[in-house]
Amino acid sequence: MTTTHSTLTGERADLLESLRRHREFLRFTVAGLGEDQAASRPTVSELCLGGLVKHVAATEKGWAAFILEGARGLGGDFDPTAWTPEMQQMRADEFAVVDGENLAEILAEYERVAAETDEILATVDSLDSSHPLPRAPWFEPDASWSARRVILHIIAETSQHAGHADILRESIDGMKTMG
Template sequence: MTTATLSAEKLSAEKTDLLSTLAKHRGFLKYTVQGITEEQARETPTASALSLGGLIKHVRTVEESWMRFAVGGAELMESEQADWENGFRLTSEESLADTLAAYEETARKTDALIAELDLDTAHPLPEAPWFAKESWTVRRVLLHLIAETSQHAGHADIIRETLDGQKTMG
């Protein structure tokens, strides 16, 4: 389900704008892997250890985690343990096609959840050295997902340009 197919009465103008912006940046990220091979999806051609497939996997995992937070706070967010070692790379059991399909499913679930959630609902952040002792609203979570997706789409664009010269823009 995309923002275009969600019931208009369920989506405020603000939700429509936020979800449309998230969808645009998801599109930039997905564009970076168009026409690449499985090998290219795993390559790390820059100074970082980032790969195109790994970035999509990471962004999907982060989106799922933050949406658990939006629904049930830190406890639900932390109910699934992240695989930090493999979080930014495709394992031998994973394919780019499967990772993209999983990302599409995550996007559909996020869009549907946002349609149902109150953007003003807030939960205390998990206890972590990088979080202040504060609460985030669903709105702020969605803004964070937009920023996260956009930042990693930029990383992916640099990696793709390094691989074969293709750019998302320009």
Template sequence: MSATPETADTGVTTDLDPERVAYLEALAQQRWFFLHTVEGLTDDQARLTPTASELCLGGLVKHVALTERGWTDFVEHGSMAGGEDADHEAREREFRLADDETLEEVVALFHEVAAHTDELIRTVDLSASHELPPAPWFTPGERRSARRVFAHLLCELAHHTGHADILRESIDGQRSMG
């Protein structure tokens, strides 16, 4: 039996300031709900697109991990893929669990990226900021702080957790969030 979001080990220590603890705990809870939606699925089930959208659970796990990795690259290096020069075909493939990929592999990637994000939350200057890359959805010259990136990652994860819950319920009736 897996842990519940309340009993999951968040890795949070008491020597961190409350803001960092809040990010770590909120992300741990959302990650638990998100990954709960893929527990017990086969790779074939994780590839299903059971709703009117083209989303599948395996692809969502991969997309969330790769997007989070892009934002942590931004926090660390001030650069990220996905601006005007983005490979849009590659971006679309993020939402698919390809035949040569397994759910186990993308869940492992998700855990690896999450661990790195958590370490950054524990250690980076939350006020440090970088200019966003050119893209139609960013205001030219706009900057993002690490703090704002981590808040954005939490929002993105919660958003996709809702998608995942609907997909899982459509596959086999399991409801992850209620």
């Protein structure tokens, strides 16, 4: 039996509502932007609004896959010595709007990823199910994360980047998410 968000209660409903709220803050920051604005870097940072949405979508997709597949969903162990210049460029492009991309497509991908994550949250057997994290310098060695902790991490990532996006949008045209 598949559960949908309309039948969720308790902790799952609370987690889903929090995630949806922070996603909406992020989407709000790009509402009404032109393509040039979505790709612009209005601060000294390399960040742009379209790139932030792309990054959040890619991050959420990887972590949602981790809930189902473990470390393989995040790409496995991280070996910085194996990174090629092409891999580094792909990572940098995740934060940018590159040739051939547009904001509508970036947002559509984000919506698709969000729907998949919502379904995983609604249907995963237990929020306590866990997997070992891949080896990487930024993870505690030999740690495991539960589905619950992964969802909390996705919420935190989305919230943090929605704040970054708010600063970028205010720099572009003065619009603020709140206030």
